[in-house]
Amino acid sequence: MERIPDDRYQNLENQLGDEKLFISILENVNSGVALIDETGQFILYNKRFLNLFGLSEESTIKNVNDQNWSDWQVFNENLEILHVDDHPVRKAAITGNNVTNQLVAVKLPSGGDLIWMLVSAEPIFKNGKIEMTICTYTDITEHKLADIALRKSEHRYSQLFNSMTEMFQVIEIIHDENGKAVDYYYRDINPAFEKLAGKKREELLDNRARQVFPDIKQHLFDVYDSVYKTGNSIRFESHGDILNKDFEIYAWKTLENNIGVILSDVTERKKTQDELIESEQNLRELNATKDKFFSIIAHDLKSPFTSIIGFTELLTDKIKKNDYEGIEEFADIIHKSSWRAMDLLSNLIEWSRMQTGRMEFNPQKINMILTINEVTDLLKDSAHQKLITISKDVPSSLDVFADKSMISTILRNLLSNAIKFTSTGGKIIISGVHYDNEVRISVMDNGKGIRKEILEMMFRMENSFSTPGTNGEEGTGLGLLLCKEFVSEHGGSIWVESTMGEGSTFSFTLPQVRM
Numbered sequence: 161m162e163r164i165p166d167d168r169y170q171n172l173e174n175q176l177g178d179e180k181l182f183i184s185i186l187e188n189v190n191s192g193v194a195l196i197d198e199t200g201q202f203i204l205y206n207k208r209f210l211n212l213f214g215l216s217e218e219s220t221i222k223n224v225n226d227q228n229w230s231d232w233q234v235f236n237e238n239l240e241i242l243h244v245d246d247h248p249v250r251k252a253a254i255t256g257n258n259v260t261n262q263l264v265a266v267k268l269p270s271g272g273d274l275i276w277m278l279v280s281a282e283p284i285f286k287n288g289k290i291e292m293t294i295c296t297y298t299d300i301t302e303h304k305l306a307d308i309a310l311r312k313s314e315h316r317y318s319q320l321f322n323s324m325t326e327m328f329q330v331i332e333i334i335h336d337e338n339g340k341a342v343d344y345y346y347r348d349i350n351p352a353f354e355k356l357a358g359k360k361r362e363e364l365l366d367n368r369a370r371q372v373f374p375d376i377k378q379h380l381f382d383v384y385d386s387v388y389k390t391g392n393s394i395r396f397e398s399h400g401d402i403l404n405k406d407f408e409i410y411a412w413k414t415l416e417n418n419i420g421v422i423l424s425d426v427t428e429r430k431k432t433q434d435e436l437i438e439s440e441q442n443l444r445e446l447n448a449t450k451d452k453f454f455s456i457i458a459h460d461l462k463s464p465f466t467s468i469i470g471f472t473e474l475l476t477d478k479i480k481k482n483d484y485e486g487i488e489e490f491a492d493i494i495h496k497s498s499w500r501a502m503d504l505l506s507n508l509i510e511w512s513r514m515q516t517g518r519m520e521f522n523p524q525k526i527n528m529i530l531t532i533n534e535v536t537d538l539l540k541d542s543a544h545q546k547l548i549t550i551s552k553d554v555p556s557s558l559d560v561f562a563d564k565s566m567i568s569t570i571l572r573n574l575l576s577n578a579i580k581f582t583s584t585g586g587k588i589i590i591s592g593v594h595y596d597n598e599v600r601i602s603v604m605d606n607g608k609g610i611r612k613e614i615l616e617m618m619f620r621m622e623n624s625f626s627t628p629g630t631n632g633e634e635g636t637g638l639g640l641l642l643c644k645e646f647v648s649e650h651g652g653s654i655w656v657e658s659t660m661g662e663g664s665t666f667s668f669t670l671p672q673v674r675m
Contacts, residue, residue: 192297198290200225200253212275212297214268224250233267235274249295252281256290261298276304327353327423330414331369333381333388341385344369347418356403356423377401380409384419387411397426406430467497521563521649528558528592528601535571536590539579546584550575554592560599560670566646567670573639574603574666581664582607598652598669606663615658619644643668 192209194202200223210216224247234242244250248259261278268275278298283290330348333341346364354361357372364372369381380401387394393412400406408424471490478487529552536543536550543550560567571590578588582605589604610618619640647654647668658664 190298192299194295194297196224196249196253196293196295198292199223200250203292209297212277212299213266214270214272224253231269235265235267237263237265239265248279249281249293252283252295253290253293256283256285258282263300265304274301275299276301322351324350324352327356327425329353329421329423331384331419331421333385333419339389341381341388344381344384346372353423356425373402375403383409384411384421387413387419388417399430465497465501468494468501471497521566523561523563523650526560526562526564526567527556528560528599529554529556531564531567532571532590532592535568535575538572539575542576542579543588546579546582546586548579548582548584548586548588550588550590552590554590554601558592558594558599560672562650562670563646566649570643570646570668571601571603573643577639577666578603578605578607578664581605594672595669597672599672600667600669602665602667604663604665609660609662610656610658610664611660615656618656619654 187206187208189206190208192206192212194205194209197203202221202224205221210219215221234247236242236246242264245254248262248264251257252259259279259281261280263276264279265274265276276299278300279295281293281295283293285291328348328350329346332345332347334343334345336342346367346369349357349361349364351361354364357364359372369376377398380398383394383396386392391413393410395408395410398407398409402423405425406427406429408426410422412420414420471494475487475490475494478484478490532552532554536552540550575588575590582588586606589602591602591604593600644654647670650670652669652671654666654668656664656666
């Protein structure tokens, strides 16, 4: 124990009692201890006090009443510099009141890091006056730094917790005596979850999950209960189980035996994935369209011109030789091939205009019987050659709101197919009726019919094909695809019904004329 030599304090041990015991206690406590007389002078202090303040036994310690402490810096808990009168020792000496565990940070004159300490000061009175003050200084720097680090960590966690776009929740599962989960309560949530639920934090905490989301699917809770019972975390996707949204969910068992859950809204991502899948499908269809065009141009378009060129050469050769036998048959073949080529070219042109967006859509009021008459007049020679009868069952007042050019193309292709697959002497009926808010047009023949496996592949570009007609007529299969495109442009639908050996009926719908 250090003592400042002063004859005034030669009887100090008598005032303090057994000096040896007192000194022994002071030198073995873990705090710095000092005694200050009524003038503010340090008269006793232990080694811990000297070590704490970086002083030696030869150091001169200033009087606490000295106003010049500029080389010492003392801060409060908020690191604001304390006024000299607010220093705990001086405060006790001035006011006579005890100061207990006042937290201060001290910057020593020698430099270095701040020292955090708890300072207590207790005045001792004699005859109503302060005779001395007992001061203790407990170094808590390590604890304070750990606390600061913890606060910073908690602050970072709080910032992360509050700024997360993912939804966080802690769920407590209530089990009955048989271990069956009977209820689920929210024990913690973040702002993102508040936004999802559309409620404030105080409305959600300690609330039943079923009250927050009445439509939540039970199997989600079953997953959480499985995590609780097994202790195994799980990551999975949930589709439409909460607010009809898609979530990626990570669930784990917390140290408090609750279930922590992070929900990432992947609705837009799933939408994008679906759009990519649809885009990929569209690309496949476009490639199929391209391949179909190449196939048509390479084979089907070449075929009629090969016939025309071949028979033209034969016809020319026969005329040169004045051999007129069979030239009428050759001319007829050339005529049919030319019309087939023209029909194919017409469909190709209209198809390409449709696909490239260069075909204008001009719907207007159309009388269907007049349009049907125009198409049947165009194809009556083909029907006449096979002795096919075409009848019509269409009201004269049946009007539609449609693009006349497209409707004519649809009818021409359907009627041409019906003639192609109807045997000599057969019948074709074109009918039209009001059907709900639409008009339904049908082309029915009593031809050879279409096999079931072919029916399922019709109107699809990637599977389109053509079969020979009853007289060996050839086609490309492009006509039906064109019909489907034009009907879809009107917002209608097209389909086929067929029975082998009995015939086929192709039908499509169109909007009624606007009144």
